[in-house]
């Protein structure tokens with residue numbers, strides 16, 4: 001129910017009021033003393049890296065810091081290093097920057113032992129830090145034995161340049177193998193794609209990760225804006241969005257997904273929450289930590305407002321059934 005101010009005593013609307021920080025819980029990491037917030041901001045799709053895009057990205061990261069976000073995800077491949085550079089710069093200038101959990105990733109093209117060290121050194125240089133809190137293998141490459149990559153990462157962790165080691169896009173078999181090659185430490189994170197419409201990869205690894213104390217970070221939790229209500233009016237996602245989300249926005253799946261998303265929107269309206277609340281809290285309820293993308297401050301605001309509104313369990317269960325049911 002909406003609270004209304006008594007007649008005649010309606011408070012004046014504050015212009016440009018400072019946004020309040022969102023309450024974002026965190027969980028301890030299995031290695032080191034850092035905690036892992038359960039909601040974070042990812043810095044992949046940030047436009048075309050024009051000066052205007054960069055200014056907007058700085059403002060976006062700045063807004064996220066103001067709003068209480070403390071987990072930032074980047075990678076050496078994002079904008080060919082520009083994402084790391086911008087993040088490092090904004091965090092250095094912010095008072096709260098030192099509290100952030102900074103996560104970056106080793107490219108799947110740099111998994112050889114000699115490449116691992118060189119990649120990390122370049123990433124640290126761009127981030128302007130002596131060490132990174134969490135370093136993830138972006139994706140496996142079957143041509144490079146995991147023993148080689150894990151050995152190099154462990155060495156760098158022992159030197160204090162990596163707080164903890166994680167992976168991304170790993171199956172259970174790959175997690176087991178990577179774990180076998182770590183002698184004095186363990187994997188703390190597996191970052192995988194997870195949203196109401198894309199479940200298979202994450203659900204295949206969630207039980208194993210739970211059992212082994214590995215945090216599952218869920219990327220693309222908003223289905224590239226679809227779960228913010230985008231494209232529900234029948235507009236087609238632009239080519240650059242389709243290119244990286246083919247299985248989601250391919251011709252054969254899109255009409256069904258849009259129909260389901262409209263159903264979710266109606267469900268969210270009935271429950272009195274914004275659509276992305278359902279998207280985020282469905283992921284959270286399944287034991288994963290969403291890392292969303294945003295390319296402007298207003299998106300950060302909308303997403304954090306959505307996070308702050310938690311649908312009840314019955315609504316989350318109905319959202320789940322709606323997508324599963326219509327698929328069957």
Ligand SMILES: NC(=O)c1ccc[n+]([C@@H]2O[C@H](COP(=O)([O-])OP(=O)(O)OC[C@H]3O[C@@H](n4cnc5c(N)ncnc54)[C@H](OP(=O)(O)O)[C@@H]3O)[C@@H](O)[C@H]2O)c1
Pocket residue numbers: 041042043044045073074138168169191192218219220221222223224225226228230291292293294295298299300302303
């Ligand atoms: N490990 C991996 O292989 C991997 C792969 C993909 C992503 N990731 C990480 O996960 C992060 C998130 O992934 P993602 O960008 O695919 O996920 P997403 O959160 O599902 O989608 C983000 C996009 O949705 C749109 N959006 C966000 N908030 C919105 C709002 N309030 N209203 C309208 N549109 C909104 C924006 O598109 P516009 O910018 O077009 O406005 C934004 O860039 C990435 O930044 C990256 O750090 C990792």
